[in-house]
Amino acid sequence: MTFVRTARPDELPALVEHPGDAERNAGTRAYLGQLLDSSCTRPEWCLVAEGEAGRLVGSVVLWTIPGHEVPLAMVLFEAPADAPEVAAALLDAAAARAKELGANELEHVVDSPAQAPQFQRGPERRGELLRQAGFRPVRDGRRFSLQVSDGTLAALPADDPRLTFRTLAELGPEPFVAVLEELLADTADARLAADVREHGPRRAAELLFEETAELKHEPAWWEIGYDADGSPAVISLPAENPSVPVIGFVGVAPAHRGKGYATSVVVRGTRVLAANGAAEIRGDCDAANVAMAKAFARAGYVNFADRLEFSRTL
Incomplete structure (x- = not known):
């Protein structure tokens, strides 16, 4: 018989150990240790099946x-x-605990191929288990990574001379929200379209x-790029999540699409993060957003994984 309970202190951060899989065991142990240290989770949020x-x-x-104080998602799902x-x-049990803590929705992502730190082997099986438990797929994403070296800044294309950038520190939040509103009215991102x-x-x-402002960032990092006619053309919101610097959100205003600005704005965010010490930068986009996927590739990023995002209403 199996029952689910809160992990005991002596079971953290290892949780489930897989015999003969030292890489996985060390990677997930280190990952959970990092989550505990950064308060992304708490000991009482760690559940095990015995x-x-x-x-x-x-x-x-x-x-x-x-x-x-309220959980948003779950990680290290093993069965x-x-x-x-x-x-x-x-x-x-995870859904019930999250609801007790005030959550009204719980998310989980499944990356393919399996890799550190969660080693989500058997992604199709995982997806089916999630669906059976009431989770629904909300986004089919593509993940990108750029390893930053001493020559990264020099290798990046020059800033687009057609764009004039102004920062959040100069403009304040309202112009940024206005640009986002215009972008979201015509977005290829399934999750954002659902929010609209x-x-x-x-x-x-x-x-x-x-939500993006919850991530670590400086006001000088966030920018709107204006076209020569003075209208806002692109928005760049680079930031750092608890694990790695990320492009955050980038977008091109509908009136300025088809001009190559998607690559320009990815390069701009990359330059900001690289100049501020990033060793690796990650970004993602919906699989349907072909233009943005091409922009990441043109800026030197590698599509290292696909990511299915799931959500369950509590």
């Missing part, structure tokens, strides 16, 4: 942005491949700005 003889056979950990009932119990349907373009733009 099988016969007290052996741990599964785990799931709730996650949030540092400084928040035996031949025991779907264990997976269901873990997912239900639920909240309307203006409120969706405010929420996007507020």
